[in-house]
Amino acid sequence: MTERAEWTESRQSAMLPRVGRHTRAVRPVAVVPDDPKDEWVRQLYRQFANQLSAHVLGLTKYDRQWTEDVVQETFIRAWKHADKLDQRPEMLRGWLFVVARRIVIDTHRGRQVRPIEIRGTDIAEDRVGVSDKADSTVDAIVVHDALRRISADQREAIIETYLKGHTVDEAAVLLGIPPGTVKSRTYHAMRALRRALRARG
């Protein structure tokens, strides 16, 4: 959290174009040495911010404030993983896009309180626009059927985590199995659901 706070504080100078001396002055002079990661993330931002913003705008249904928050959080996480990130442009771009999608979904949950009873016609609006396929009832039927057909262990992993809203670790305690087993069962379940979707016409 400390890292993040520091980074956020210096964001004005790190990521936004410098428009005047006052912008630079918000940062204490000569107290924090220039971190190489700051320069790296500045370059990353210059290279990918426009593409990423356009991508995220689509996911947030053109909510500009939300998009800005997601893009900022994505670059904060990139900064944290600066030393691990594969520097090839396609890998950087891929990482930024999938992480931003994850942040959109997570922040969407926080932004909206789900009503207890949802009218059928409201369901599509309740969903974040992160899946083009989510509007397809037939796809949902295929997934529903595939979920019924996978092994009981795999189904249980999906139900206890995603459907019931538990984390992997919480589900592991509830099921009395190691977290790694929950993750591997979830993985095999998701692959099976994906295969079922591919197999449909």
Place this chain on the structure above:
Amino acid sequence: MASHFDVAAYALGTLDARGTEAFEGHLASCANCQVELFELQELPGLLDTVAETWPDAPVRGAVIYGLPTKRRRFQHLGAATAAAVLVFLSGAVTAIGFLGWDGADPPAASEPPTALTRLDPVAEEPGGVRGSLESSTSHAWVETTPEGSRIALDLGGITGSTPCSAVVVSRAGETTEIALFDPPKKGERVVVSGTTPYPVAQIDRVEVRRVSSGKIITTLKAPEK
């Protein structure tokens, strides 16, 4: 330490903050996981739909007829709930007809879904469910797509041991095979789906045939209006 298996939990958002950060570190240099995330990204949205009605199938109202468990539930619905179901049906989901069942399993005479057949059709919209078709043991859902339509069949009463095919017959008499499948174990159901080039209004019937002999095992067809 994050591993490849974490990719599914990450796609679903079920890792805690520490697990998420660890996986994002792994993802930083793992091209396979990046590709897998793109492949899995449609599933959370579909699971959201499934979760709405789980363990029942994700088309409410339209699904209530048919399976024995749902039939029992429907009988307990109050008038207000039934009216709400009909409002729902007249919006996003409108039944275009009621398919008869010509196979070995007779339709349940006690509950003809006359309310469904009286609904006015809605304007065709890609992605909208246009047909909710059923018999006492089987259902079909028909959905408009930009290229034509997509059909999902939930079939009961399919027996035997040799492969079957589901064939869509248009009103003009043209046929398109949408799925090949093995009959399920005795007493089990089978779900198949596929796409057709026909708009929903041009679909006359769906035939389930034995591949080896071409014999029609059962026919799902729209009623005379």
